[in-house]
Amino acid sequence: MTTYATSALQQAPSTGGPPATPPRNVGGPPTRQAPRPRHAGIIAAATAFVVAAGAAVATATALASPVTPAQHTVNVVPPPPARYGDMEIAAAKQSACSAWDRSSRTIASVGKDRAALGENTGGSSNDTEEARAAEKRTVVSQIQFLRNEIAPATPPRIQSLIDDWIALQIDSMHSAVVRDWPASNAATDKGNDLVDVIVPACGLR
Known part of the structure; x- marks a missing residue:
């Protein structure tokens, strides 16, 4: 009977010793190695980070310093003064003077009664x-009535005289409300003096 010798690799490990190292898979697929980092990828990532950081800084700067809107200048040209015919002016004068005559008489009447x-x-x-x-x-209602009767075509002098007379009536009434009788009487006297100017200007009486 022929006896074959067993190689060291095929011998059983000795009892109590360390386990045998598993044999390498000779002829099998190659062991996959971890890929090495590429420099191009690192550069691209760094570039993207720098661009993003720059955009964030630009946005923050724009928000901190808002752009002032452009100022536009508009030139407003007033319309030319209205022109009225002689008949319109005469009618406006007649209306204003008649209304003043009525108001002044009414106010004077209630003042005398009081x-x-x-x-x-x-x-x-x-x-x-x-x-x-x-x-x-009565003074308030008559002043309102008189103002409504003064048309734009009223001659400037007539309108100015009536406006002054209205202001004196208001001053007299206000002074009476606060019981400043000397001031009220002074305004009344000035109003009476102005009557002597308005009457001939309006051609009344």
């Missing part, structure tokens, strides 16, 4: 106070 009542019952009586309140209402 003054007469004050002399008879006393300046602080209930009747006098009621008459004074009625006078104030």
Whole structure:
């Protein structure tokens, strides 16, 4: 009987020793190695980061310094003054003067009634106070009526005189409200003096 010798690789490991190293798979597929990092990829990533950082800085700068909108200058040319015919001017003068004549007479009438009542019952009586309140209402309503009757074609001089007279009526009434009788009487006297100017200017009486 022939005896074959067993190679060291095929011999069983000795009892109690370290385990044998597994044999290498000779002839099998090659072991895959980890790919090496490429320099081109690193450069591209760094470039993208720099671009993104630059965009963020530019955006922050734009938000911190907003752009001022352009200023546009608009030249407004006033329209030329209106022109009125002689008939329009004459009609406007007649209307304004007639309205003033009516208002001045009405205001003067209630003022005389209040003054007469004050002399008879006393300046602080209930009747006098009621008459004074009625006078104030009359002045307000007549001034509003008069202003509505002054047309744009009214001659400037007539309109100026009537405006001054209205202002004096308001001053007199205001002074009476605050019980500043000297100021109220002074405004009334100036208004009466202005009547002597308006009457001939309007051709009244």
